[in-house]
Amino acid sequence: MPPSPLSPSPDAVPPPPRHHLPASPPRHALACGLALLAAPLSAGLLLRTVDRPFFQGIDDSWAASAGGPAAGPATGLATVLDRLGGPLGLVLPLALAGGLCVYGRWRSALYVFAAAVLADMLVVLPLKQLVGRPRPPYPSVLVDDGSYPSGQVFSAVALVVAAAVVRFPPRPRRWWWLFGAAYTGAMMWSRTRLHAQWLSDTLAGALAGAGVCLLLWRAFAPLLEEEEAERVAADSLWR
Secondary structure: OOOOOOOOOOOOOOOOOOOOOOOOOOOOHHHHHHHHHHHHHHHHHHHHHOOOOOOHHHHHHHHHHOOOOOOOHHHHHHHHHHHHHOOHHHHHHHHHHHHHHHOOOHHHHHHHHHHHHHHHHHHHHHHHHHHOOOOOOOOOOOOOOOOOOOHHHHHHHHHHHHHHHHHOOHHHHHHHHHHHHHHHHHHHHHHHHOOOOOHHHHHHHHHHHHHHHHHHHHHOHHHHHHHHHHHHHOOOOOO
C-alpha cells in the first residue's frame, strides 16, 4: 500500500527538539530588567542629592540590631562569606565560563562573563563613584570607598542567575533558585553583620544584579536560544 501523501517520508529526519539548555528568557525579561535596574538607580540619585534619605532610619535600626564585631560563629560565617564575595568571587564565574568554553559553549561563556564580570565594572563601580555614600562606622573588614550599591551582593545574584541560565535543566533549576535566594540572603546578612554596608546597599546590589542579568539574558537570546540551544540538541557544538 503506498504511503499517504500526508504521512511523513520514512527517510525524513525530524528537526532536533528544542533543548533545555541554555534556558529561554522570561516573557517580560526586558520590562522587568529595566524596572529592577531603575529602582537602585533612583535610590542612588536620591542619596546623592539629600543628606538623609527616607530609608536611613531603617538602615540605622538594622545596623544597630546586626550586632558588634565580637568573635563567634556568626561573625566567622560572615567573614567566610566576605572572602567568598571578594576577589574569590571573580574566580567562580571565570571558572564557569572557562568550563563552558571547553565544551564548545562559547556563547554561554560570553553571557556568563558579561553578566558576572563585565557588568560589575560597567554598572557597580560607576554607580559607587556617582553616589559616593559613606560606609557604616567601624566596619569589621577592610573596605574601600563607596558603600552603595553592594558589589558583593551584585556578584552573588549575577552568578546565581547566569548559572541558572546556562547550567541547570528546568527541574534542577527550581532547586537552584532556592539555593540562590538563600546564598544571596546570606551574603546580604554578611555585609550588614560586618558593618561593611547598609541594608539598602545590599538591597540595591541584589536588584541591580537581577536587572542587569535579565537585560543581558534578553540581549543574548538570539545567541543562546536560537543558536546554541539548537546546537546542543543536535550535538553539533563543534561543527
